[in-house]
Amino acid sequence: MVTKDLFASEASPPDPAHVEQLRRALHEHAHRYYVLDEPTVPDAEYDRLFQELQAIEAQHPELVTPDSPTQRVGGRALDEFASVRHAVPMLSIRTETDTEASGAQNFDARVRRELGLDESAPAVEYVAEPKFDGLAMSLRYERGVLVQAATRGDGEVGEDVTQNIRTIGQIPLRLPAGVPDILEVRGEVYMRRDDFETLNERQRERGQKTFVNTRNAAAGAVRQLDPAIAAQRPLSFFAYGLGEVTPAQAGGPEFGTHYEMLQAVKLWGFPVSALVDIARGATKLIAYYETIGRQRDGLPFDIDGVVYKVNSLALQRRMGFVTREPRWAVAHKFPAQEQFTTVVGIEVQVGRTGKLTPVAKLAPVFVGGVTVTNATLHNEDEARRKDVRVGDTVIVRRAGDVIPEVVAVLPEKRLPDAKEFTMPRQCPVCGSAAVREEGEVDYRCTGGLFCSAQRKQAILHYAQRRAVEVEGLGEKLVDQLVDGNVIRTLPDLYRLGLTSLASLDRMADKSAQNIIEALEKSKHTTLPRFLFGLGIRHVGEATAKELARHFGSLDAVMDATLEQLLQVSDIGPIVALSVRTFFDQAHNREVVEQLRACGVTWQEGAPAPVTPKPLTGKTFVLTGTLPTLSRDEAKDLIEAAGGKVAGSVSKKTSYVVAGTEAGSKLDKAQELGVAVLDEAGLQALLAGSE
Ligand code: IVH
Numbered sequence: 001m002v003t004k005d006l007f008a009s010e011a012s013p014p015d016p017a018h019v020e021q022l023r024r025a026l027h028e029h030a031h032r033y034y035v036l037d038e039p040t041v042p043d044a045e046y047d048r049l050f051q052e053l054q055a056i057e058a059q060h061p062e063l064v065t066p067d068s069p070t071q072r073v074g075g076r077a078l079d080e081f082a083s084v085r086h087a088v089p090m091l092s093i094r095t096e097t098d099t100e101a102s103g104a105q106n107f108d109a110r111v112r113r114e115l116g117l118d119e120s121a122p123a124v125e126y127v128a129e130p131k132f133d134g135l136a137m138s139l140r141y142e143r144g145v146l147v148q149a150a151t152r153g154d155g156e157v158g159e160d161v162t163q164n165i166r167t168i169g170q171i172p173l174r175l176p177a178g179v180p181d182i183l184e185v186r187g188e189v190y191m192r193r194d195d196f197e198t199l200n201e202r203q204r205e206r207g208q209k210t211f212v213n214t215r216n217a218a219a220g221a222v223r224q225l226d227p228a229i230a231a232q233r234p235l236s237f238f239a240y241g242l243g244e245v246t247p248a249q250a251g252g253p254e255f256g257t258h259y260e261m262l263q264a265v266k267l268w269g270f271p272v273s274a275l276v277d278i279a280r281g282a283t284k285l286i287a288y289y290e291t292i293g294r295q296r297d298g299l300p301f302d303i304d305g306v307v308y309k310v311n312s313l314a315l316q317r318r319m320g321f322v323t324r325e326p327r328w329a330v331a332h333k334f335p336a337q338e339q340f341t342t343v344v345g346i347e348v349q350v351g352r353t354g355k356l357t358p359v360a361k362l363a364p365v366f367v368g369g370v371t372v373t374n375a376t377l378h379n380e381d382e383a384r385r386k387d388v389r390v391g392d393t394v395i396v397r398r399a400g401d402v403i404p405e406v407v408a409v410l411p412e413k414r415l416p417d418a419k420e421f422t423m424p425r426q427c428p429v430c431g432s433a434a435v436r437e438e439g440e441v442d443y444r445c446t447g448g449l450f451c452s453a454q455r456k457q458a459i460l461h462y463a464q465r466r467a468v469e470v471e472g473l474g475e476k477l478v479d480q481l482v483d484g485n486v487i488r489t490l491p492d493l494y495r496l497g498l499t500s501l502a503s504l505d506r507m508a509d510k511s512a513q514n515i516i517e518a519l520e521k522s523k524h525t526t527l528p529r530f531l532f533g534l535g536i537r538h539v540g541e542a543t544a545k546e547l548a549r550h551f552g553s554l555d556a557v558m559d560a561t562l563e564q565l566l567q568v569s570d571i572g573p574i575v576a577l578s579v580r581t582f583f584d585q586a587h588n589r590e591v592v593e594q595l596r597a598c599g600v601t602w603q604e605g606a607p608a609p610v611t612p613k614p615l616t617g618k619t620f621v622l623t624g625t626l627p628t629l630s631r632d633e634a635k636d637l638i639e640a641a642g643g644k645v646a647g648s649v650s651k652k653t654s655y656v657v658a659g660t661e662a663g664s665k666l667d668k669a670q671e672l673g674v675a676v677l678d679e680a681g682l683q684a685l686l687a688g689s690e
Contacts (some may be wrong), residue, residue, distance in 0.1 A: 014056045019063055022053045026069040040408060042338035042395050043304070047097055080225055081159035084150040087244035090136060090186065091155065092324050093307060093331045101286045107308055107330040108282035114319055114327055123281030125311040127258045128288040129240055130275050131331050133302040134190025134218045137165065138243050141183040144175040151222065155324055161222050164230040165189070169667045170237045172269040179268050180252045184243030187270070191218040192301050192663055193402065195234040205441065207381055212407040213338075213397060214302045236301065236663055239270040257311045274660045278311065289332055296334060297369065298625075300661055302399050305333035338397045338407065341365035343390055346377070346421050348428045352457030353537050354445040356434055358383045358421065360394070360406050368398035375404040379441045380423040389418040429453035449489065449587065456482050458535050462490055466541060466632075467533035468525045468600075471518040472511070480504050491594035494519060527554060527602045534592070536582040538575045545639060546570055547579070552607035558583045558592070613642030614688040618654040620645050621669070624662030626679040634682065641686050649674060657682050 029046050050069065057064045064070070096103040111124055138158065140148040149165030150158040165171060168189065175183070191199070191214040199217060200210040211217035221233035242261060246252030255261040259278055266272040275295075279288050285308055292306050310316050310328035319327040345361040358377040365372055375396055377383040388394060388406055393413035398404040423443050427434050432447030445451050449458070456478050463470035463478075470493070481487045486500055496519065501512035525533075531554070532544035539547070550568040551557045557579070565576035582588050620638050622631055622645060629637070634657065635645045649656055649668040656669035656676045669676050677685070 014060060014063065016063070019053065019056055022049055022056075023068055025049055026053065040395075040410065042336060042340065042397075044097075044336035044338065045340070047095065047333075051095075051097070081161060081223075083153075083157050084148065084160045085157050086138060086150065086155070087184070089155050089324070090138060090152040090158065090243070091321070091326055093329050094325045095305075096330050096332045099333060099335050101289075103332045104285035104289055104308065105282045107332070108285060111310060111319070111328065115315060123284075124315075125257075126279045126285060127262070127309045127311050128277050128279045128285060128292075129307045129309070130238075130273055130292060130299075130303040131305040131307045131333075132188035132190050132238050132240075132273075133213075133215050133304045134188040135215065135222060137161075137187060137189045137222075137237070139165070139171060139185045139187075140243070141175055141179065141185070143181055144177070144179050144183075146171070146173050159223075163227040164222050164224055167227060167231040168235045168237055169664050169671065170235075170271050175268050180246040181250075182244055182246045182252075183268075184245065185239050185265060185268075185270055186241040186243050187237055187239035189218055189222060189235050189237050190214060190301055191221070191234065192236055193399070194300065195236075195664075197402070199233055204378060204382060207441070209385065210382070213399065234664060237271055238273050239265045240272075240276075240307075255313060257313060258309050258316070259311055261313070279308070285332075293334055300624075300663060302337075303334070304337070305331050307331050335369065337368040337399045338395055339365045339367040340393060340410075341372075341396055343388055343392045343394055343406075345390055346383070346388065348424055350427060350429050350445050350451060350453035350457070352454060352461050352535055354427075354447065354451065354454050356423065356427070356443040356445060358423065360388055362394075362396060365396060367396055367404070370398065372396055372398055372404045375406045377406065377421075380436070380443065381441055383421050383423075387420065389414065389421060391415045391418050427451055427453070452482050455488065459487075459490060459493065461535045462533040463493075463522075464533075466529075468522050468529050470515075470522045472515050473518065477504075477507075477515070489594075490591055491598050494523070494595070494598035494600070523599045523601060525600065525602050527604060530554070530595075530600065530602055531557065534582070534588075536579055538578045542645075543571065543575060549608050553604040554592070556607065558589065613640075615641040615643030615685065618643045619652055620682075621647070621649050621653050621656045621665055623656060623665035624659035626657070626659040626682075629679060629682075634679075637686055638682075655682075655685070 026046070026049055029041055029049075053068070054070050057068065057070055096107060098106070108124065112121070115124070117124070136152040138150045138152070139146060140150070146162070146166070148160060149162045149171075150160055152158050166173065193214060196211070196214045196217050203210045211220060217233065218235055221230050221235055224230040224233070239262070241258075242265070248254045253264060255264065259276075262272050262276060275292060277288060279285050289306055292303070296303060308330050310319065316326065316328045321327060342363045343360050344363055347359050347361055349357045349359050351357060358380070360375045360377055362373050362375060377386065377388060386406060386409060388409055391414070393410045394406045395408045395410075396404055397407045423434070423436075425434055426432065427445035427447055430445065430447040430451035430453070432445050432451060434443045434445050436443045445454065447454065449455055456475075459473075459478050459482070460475060462468050463473040473493075481496075481504075484504070486504070487493060487496065496516070498509075498512055498516055501507060501515055502509050504512075527548040528541070528545040531547055532539065532541050546568050547557050551560060560579070562576050562580050565571055565579055566573065568576075571579075615638060620643055622634055626634060638645055643654075646653065649665050649672065651672055651674075653669070653672075653674045656665060656674055658666045658669075658676055658678065666676065668674075
């Protein structure tokens with residue numbers, strides 16, 4: 001029986017003006033996004049408009065126009081690059097935005113229906129893959145040599161970006177013997193999160209425009225006309241399919257399944273994600289979606305969903321395409337990592353070294369799996385470049401464990417009287433002058449330890465796990481202690497009594513006792529931890545370890561001249577000066593003496609060279625996820641055994657320790673012939689058995 005409601009919804013024809021408005025908006029957004037790399041709406045909003053248009057057009061095919069955004073896959077080829085006509089069109093994938101299990105169930109049901117499988121037929125076999133958040137690339141090899149790299153463009157015609165793609169270490173320039181004469185490997189060019197952070201940090205330091213997200217950074221690098229600049233923007237690649245390939249009749253390969261094909265592609269030397277898996281039936285698809293969803297934050301690259309593909313190539317051929325989307329694949333999206341919200345205020349926070357950081361206070365918004373209320377604006381220049389103002393509607397993004405960012409402001413939603421942000425010239429906490437030194441991007445409070453914000457940060461820095469570690473001494477407690485004038489300086493911590501602690505608001509006797517015990521425990525520390533804990537500017541953990549190793553005792557570090565400090569490996573003039581300046585200040589020496597008087601101790605050794613350890617003189621680079629050790633643990637073990645851990649691979653690297661999803665560092669190691677170990681290999685070295 002047909003109900004009245006259904007008639008009602010069919011009876012109202014869509015307003016042609018609305019359809020046109022949707023198309024115009026989509027064209028505009030796509031242009032900004034694909035061509036200008038300056039998106040003005042979150043992806044989720046674009047998807048919503050697109051789907052609304054798609055739904056209307058499906059109901060009313062007479063309204064479809066050849067220039068509708070639904071009739072093309074991506075942005076047009078830019079004029080500056082030569083156009084490339086794809087021998088085999090580059091397809092798009094249907095998007096499933098239902099982020100529940102039903103998203104996967106619906107796809108499986110559709111596949112079974114289209115294949116005419118009834119309930120008794122066995123589960124369909126799929127390949128499940130991450131949906132990488134980069135841009136599609138077709139790599140053409142002729143007789144094993146890379147001859148062309150092309151973007152997707154509109155799916156028929158893309159841009160020739162070979163020059164830029166050649167700079168990607170992960171993409172082979174030449175393939176092993178025996179590959180098909182003609183071979184187009186397709187996949188995603190993307191930027192790893194760590195590379196993205198480094199790039200944006202560098203852009204910020206140079207006062208240049210930062211990138212909104214890894215995809216835009218990757219797209220910007222690929223479209224960079226100067227390959228020298230492109231080369232400085234590290235990109236990565238994952239293969240997920242093929243384009244034109246020498247046919248079987250002419251001696252080309254014959255694959256039965258998508259999975260077999262991926263294994264071959266991997267053997268030919270292309271990165272294929274270790275997360276690719278076979279999944280039988282809807283239940284396994286759902287399990288995959290959930291597993292990858294849980295891993296999403298910890299992955300070294302952004303993904304915006306997973307892709308399901310029918311594994312059998314024969315079945316794929318049977319199912320074919322609708323317009324430009326194969327019926328045998330779907331992209332099942334994860335919840336969005338970008339959302340709209342409004343700026344309710346801009347606060348200036350004071351860090352340990354007095355650095356003032358403007359922070360946008362946001363109306364709470366659920367994005368990337370957490371509720372976000374703050375987003376850093378980094379510094380005055382960055383805040384001005386983004387021109388974020390109180391009352392503005394903004395797009396916030398949170399991906400992985402990365403700090404939430406305001407990626408763009410919607411100028412059309414700005415209130416007429418919104419004022420431009422300016423950095424205060426006085427510390428918002430202590431009122432001391434805030435100054436920006438020449439060549440620096442940051443303003444700093446000149447109040448030093450007079451400033452309670454700096455004192456709090458100094459205490460938190462000292463008490464953190466990787467420094468002297470006072471378990472349970474967190475931000476809230478430090479706020480209470482400093483604001484209530486219970487403590488002023490670091491040594492005051494050790495003078496805290498049970499009664500004064502227990503009398504604090506919301507402090508149970510038991511917790512007070514725990515803090516006292518944690519403080520007692522913290523008295524037995526090591527020289528590197530203590531040095532790091534002092535919070536000397538530019539002295540991070542690694543430098544603290546070097547100083548301790550080189551000088552052997554705290555007194556030797558405190559009395560070292562600039563020349564002596566410069567003898568320490570990895571210490572340059574800026575760090576040396578910072579150490580010297582720190583210990584030249586009477587109040588800092590006083591703090592150190594008082595801490596010692598309170599009973600803080602560590603073992604002091606003779607200056608280097610100390611007893612040889614198994615890894616002395618060896619430099620390691622860690623990449624990917626190790627099966628049992630975290631990064632921190634592996635680093636600790638290596639350093640305890642006398643080795644060093646560096647961030648990038650060079651000829652001086654002794655070993656690269658690689659886990660799953662190892663990235664460009666592994667390729668670099670192979671390129672330079674640096675030895676590669678897995679976790680077991682590292683353990684063997686640590687045990688001194690190799
Ligand atoms: S397969 C016939 N697999 O998503 C299907 N695409 O609109 C061709 N993408 O253009 C694409 N991860 O840029 C495929 N594992 C994956 C993918 C993937 C990301 C991108 C790709 C494509 C878009 C689909």
